[in-house]
Amino acid sequence: xxxxxxxxQALSIQEGENATMNCxxxxxxxxxxxxxxxxxxxxxxxxxxxxxxREKHSGRLRVTLDTSKKSxxxxxxxxxxxxxxxxxxxxxxxxxxxxxxxxxxxxxxIA
Amino acid sequence: xxxxxxxxxxLIKTRGQHVTLRCSPISGHKSVSWYQxxxxxxxxxxxxxxxxxxxxxxxxxxxFSARQFPNYSSELNVNALLLGDSALYLCASSSGLAGAGExxxxxxxxxxxxx
Numbered sequence: 515x516x517x518x519x520x521x522x523q524a525l526s527i528q529e530g531e532n533a534t535m536n537c538x539x540x541x542x543x544x545x546x547x548x549x550x551x552x553x554x555x556x557x558x559x560x561x562x563x564x565x566x567x568r569e570k571h572s573g574r575l576r577v578t579l580d581t582s583k584k585s586x587x588x589x590x591x592x593x594x595x596x597x598x599x600x601x602x603x604x605x606x607x608x609x610x611x612x613x614x615x616x617x618x619x620x621x622x623x624i625a
Numbered sequence: 626x627x628x629x630x631x632x633x634x635x636l637i638k639t640r641g642q643h644v645t646l647r648c649s650p651i652s653g654h655k656s657v658s659w660y661q662x663x664x665x666x667x668x669x670x671x672x673x674x675x676x677x678x679x680x681x682x683x684x685x686x687x688x689f690s691a692r693q694f695p696n697y698s699s700e701l702n703v704n705a706l707l708l709g710d711s712a713l714y715l716c717a718s719s720s721g722l723a724g725a726g727e728x729x730x731x732x733x734x735x736x737x738x739x740x
Contacts, residue, residue, distance in 0.1 A: 518667070545726055554713060556629075557668070557731040564726065602667050612658050612681055612723040615667030 518603045518616030526622040533590040535619040537603030538583075544606045546579055547613065548588050551600045560588075560601075595625045627652070629718050629732035637738045638706050646701045646735045650718030654730075656680075657699040658723050659691055660715040662734075668715055674699055675722050703737075711739045 521536045537546070545564045549557040563570045563579045563586065570577045576589040590597055600620050604613040630649045638644050650657050656675040660668035673681035674693035688704045697718075703710055713736050717729040 547728070549731075554662075554664075554734075554736075556715060556733040557717075559728050559730060562726075562728055604667075606726065612670045612673050613668075613717075613729060614670070615660075617665070617667050 518605055518614065520601070520603055520616045520619040522619060523617070524620045524622070526624065527593055529593060529595055529623055529625050531593055533593050533597070533621055533623070535588045535601050535621070537586045537588070537616055539586075539603075539605045539614075539616075540584065541605075541607050543581075546577075546586050546606070547604045548575075548577060548586075549602045549604060549615075551602065551618070552598075557602065590621075593621075593623045595623050597621060598623045629716055629730055631714075631716050631732040631735050633735060634733065635736050635738075637740065639740050640706055640708060642706050642739075643702065643704045644706060644737060646703075646714050646716075646737075647698065648701070648716030648718075648732060649698045650716075651730055654718035654720050655697055656719045656721060656723055656727070657693055657697065658717045658719075658729060659699070659701045660717065661685070662713045662715060663709075663711070671701070673723055680722060706739045708739050711737060713737075 547562045548560040600618040602618045604615045658673040659671040662668040670683040672691040677693045693699045713734045715734045716732045719727040
């Protein structure tokens with residue numbers, strides 16, 4: 515079963531615009547991670563935010579986490595055509611369990 | 626340093642056959658996890674191995690098995706293949722147990738097509 519649910523399922527924006535993707539999950543977590551996947555290949559780790567953190571930045575990425583609402587958002591600023599990919603949130607439920615992924619958001623950045 | 630490597634990259638099998646997929650983790654990583662990703666879905670956890678012991682298993686039938694070798698590489702075996710086993714199989718490695726705040730690093734995957 516998949517714990518995370520990304521929203522929207524698909525997003526199309528113009529180059530230079532910001533892209534926001536949301537993730538909701540069901541159970542308590544140790545941390546939440548965001549991954550990018552290009553053309554059905556391997557996943558690339560973007561950022562990890564721990565349950566006691568509220569916001570984290572990495573380059574053009576900004577991730578927020580609201581554990582009271584069991585939700586997270588990923589903001590990509592000044593998007594580029596190369597950002598076109600599927601983005602997945604993955605939760606790390608409490609205990610020694612592996613990542614539980616959502617279904618992903620397909621982002622298209624049009625040049 | 627090389628990242629996670631997987632072989633083969635693509636594979637075509639027929640129903641009822643078996644398949645072995647291979648994964649080499651990042652040097653120094655002791656944990657390997659396997660995921661199945663069907664088209665349009667997120668990856669689903671199959672197995673985790675740490676220090677050559679199975680440390681977790683997802684909701685997959687007994688046709689799926691895996692092992693980890695002394696050099697920490699791993700094999701995923703699937704017997705009696707079904708059409709529904711067609712998917713991208715991803716291997717991920719981490720230095721410690723996945724699920725303990727460890728970042729998992731993924732390989733490029735093996736795309737399996739069952740006809």
